[in-house]
Amino acid sequence: MTRVGGRRPDPGGPGDAGDPPQVIVVEDDADLRLAVTADLAGAGLGVDEAADIATADVALSAGGYDCVVFDRMLPDGDSVHYVQRRRQDGWSVPVLFLTARDSLADRVVGFEHGGDDYLVKPFALAELTSRVLALCRRSGLGRPSILRHADLVVDCARRQVRRAGVLLSLTAKEFAVLEYLMTRPEQAVGRDELIEHCWDSSTDPMSNVVDVVVRRLRGKLREPELVHTLRGRGYRLSGPHPPA
Missing domain, CATH: 3.40.50.2300 (Response regulator)
Incomplete structure (x- = not known):
């Protein structure tokens, strides 16, 4: 070698x-x-x-x-x-x-x-x-193998997501977005930041690709909602009630 x-x-x-x-x-x-x-x-x-x-x-x-x-x-x-x-x-x-x-x-x-x-x-x-x-x-984020937030559990090594004990089926991009948000709970995460960390450099930052993936992710995570939209700022992984 x-x-x-x-x-x-x-x-x-x-x-x-x-x-x-x-x-x-x-x-x-x-x-x-x-x-x-x-x-x-x-x-x-x-x-x-x-x-x-x-x-x-x-x-x-x-x-x-x-x-x-x-x-x-x-x-x-x-x-x-x-x-x-x-x-x-x-x-x-x-x-x-x-x-x-x-x-x-x-x-x-x-x-x-x-x-x-x-x-x-x-x-x-x-x-x-x-x-x-x-x-x-x-x-380099130094994330642990298992990420937890409310009743959501993300196993980074096995790439598995469970909510309230139920195994969810996510696409690679949905998993990447959720994993990144889970490393920053209660923080505002902009669309440009998600594109930088979850997509390749050819992605147009003006496209709605992030919104589409987040919308699908929300549907799979089910209620009560955990991924909230912050108008003009991006998204935040928060509790089941919209953040102020």
């Missing part, structure tokens, strides 16, 4: 606050792996490389990573199944899948098995780096 930029992760966990985010790129195409690694390192990240799941597993078991870039099809298997197993054990490091598979069904499988983002080959290196930086910011 090769290290580019930054510092090697401490086996005890993530680095100090002043250290650059740590990423591992798991890709068996040597040329693509080199290009991705160089671009991420150029953005100030510390990057490790691996060509298969077994090598990556050794590094990931040592800890210290803020994000993993996983090619889907590797010499020793489909990385989706590896990520699914790790999620079941409570592993919460953000994962971006790379793949030549571009069908909706393939993307859904990636998200349902624990992926946080999904990028189809061929892709622009600048877009990949932007998405990885966003995932590293999310990782």
